[in-house]
Amino acid sequence: MAAVQTTSERALNRIAIVGVLIATIIFLAPIYWIVSTSFKPRNLATTIPPTVLFEPEISPFVKLVLRRSQLREQPTPEEYAAAPWWERLVFDGGEKVVRDGQGNVQLSGYPSRFVNSLIVAIVSTVLAVGMGTITAYGFSRFKVKGEQDWLFFILSTRMLPPVVVAIPMFLMYRVVGLNDTHLGLIILYTAFNLSFSVWLMKGFIDEIPKEYEEAALVDGYTRMEAFFKVVLPEAATGIAATAVFCFITAWNEYAFALIMTRRTAQTAPPFIPSQVGSGLPDWTVIASGTFLFLLPVAIFTFLLRNHLLRGMSFGAIRK
């Protein structure tokens, strides 16, 4: 880059910055919409034009996790005064908290769906990345007969859209009793992510010079030890990137989750839209559910950002 910019270069630069700003605003607008709606009072959620300035409320989140029903009659002032703060928020919305026979507060369907999503996404990511790394290492370092064919075969498992295999998978799962189980979804997502993980990790491991392992072998380690002590730390960047992608795929998956699960193992993606159809939709609650659903991926990616940005190996091999 030139040390001194000409006037036209400076103008171009400014135009580029303005363009990027506009693009950023367009891309972030839906996220702003969701986040702002999840903090709005219910009556402001659907105003036209949209309300931009409002007093943020936490009530949508309270309503999100609690099971509620319509109030037939207003609570008495004593009842209202005796209720904890979160129950009052529900009363204010013209609803009441549902309790069981012992008077225990009932939770809505959302928390368990959220936990299901976490379990399925984390376990399937660990499995897919772990198995993918080992497979990729094998393909990268050893002569495998028909290597190209195997790699193509592995990739080809991803060529069919999930919807195509969903029905046969559903029938197979019904026979073996994996419908609506965590294990069923985990197996499905692991299998679906594995091909991607193998290909991505092969690229990363190919980049790690063979000499590192050879040095470790000569230094007195077995191949297994060399893999764990030298290859894995070097592949950390690749593993992080692959894990982020696998996690996002598993976390956001909708079609399989919709077909394969009903209650016990249902994840958040099919659950959130199902709430739109039940009665008059409370958009603030749906928005808060969506907002919470966005957080884990954002946090996960944020935690791994250093690995994602760091170069592969940093100059200990002279070429």
Add this chain to the structure above:
Amino acid sequence: MTHIELRGVQKWFGAVQVIKDLNLTIEDGEFIVMLGQSGCGKTTTLRAIAGLETIDEGDILIDGKPVQHLKCSARDIAMVFQSFSLYPHMTVYENIAFPLRATGMGKSGIDEAVRAIAKVLRITELLDRRPSALSGGDMQRVAIGRALVRHPKAMLMDEPIGALDAKLREEMRAEIKRLHVKQGSTTIYVTHDQVEAMSLADRIVIMHEGVLQQVGAPEEVYQQPQNLFVAQFVGSPVMNVSPAIVRSEGADVSVAIDAAVPGFAFPPELLGKLNGHAGSGALKLGIRPEAVLVSRQPQPGYVPVVAHIIEPLGSHDIVDLKVGAEILRARTPSGFVPKAGEAVHARVDPAQAHFFDTSSGKSLGVRL
């Protein structure tokens, strides 16, 4: 005591044979340099000794025990790679300690050993750094430290200074020599640089296309090359090799390198030593540039020639002399031949002449 022996080693890569019936014995404490062009099989041989490459036939013996079926870790051999291969996620200290950790040595023992070797290599102040923060020379010191720290039976070096720039290469060459003298470990060193080979080796092993060409002390390889390949590979500038036409008129024997010009005078006993090869015409004369003597005045035994190209190298000049259609390169004092095109006189030193059989390339071993 470490004694390495290769017996009838053969190695194929697919249809290509990269090592052909290699036999070699390496004595304890010896510094062996394997010299050859890239692809000659020297690195493969080194990797086979280390256990990074399997061999198809033959035996590799360390202290009399066949090791060709053992894993690298069981051979107790250390290696320095051309790329250095320092683990980038570890500090210098951890890199050097890494081979000791494999042996299950205690923490204090490791610390002592790492600091001792760091002191020898003068890298103590670098121990906390990452390899990425090191210069090329320091990386190489660390790589050598990692190899030496556990006192292996033998040390293998694969072009360890090939990646450094010229000045640093010279410096590290001296350092490697110093270390070898100090530590006395059996070392096998692979290079394609004959200057490195000459300056470091106790014995040089020259390989070409998977075949061992000659093994010997540097001066032996230089002064008595066994074939044309060795003759032309060792020495800089390259040895002059031209067709030799032996003439004898009465008691005078001469060797011409071009039929149209007079020959260089040789002692009469040459004929006997050539042992019948003289008349065949299938003979080559090899003569190193320093054995070509140049005179500005005509002298007995000197042949008139023309200076063609002069390469001034500071300490001396390399002058291309035109002898008929052949070129003979001579090493002269600086500025001895003032300019190209000058008519001068030349002869060859018969004591430094080599005769080779053209078809086999083998030296006839003629010493005058």
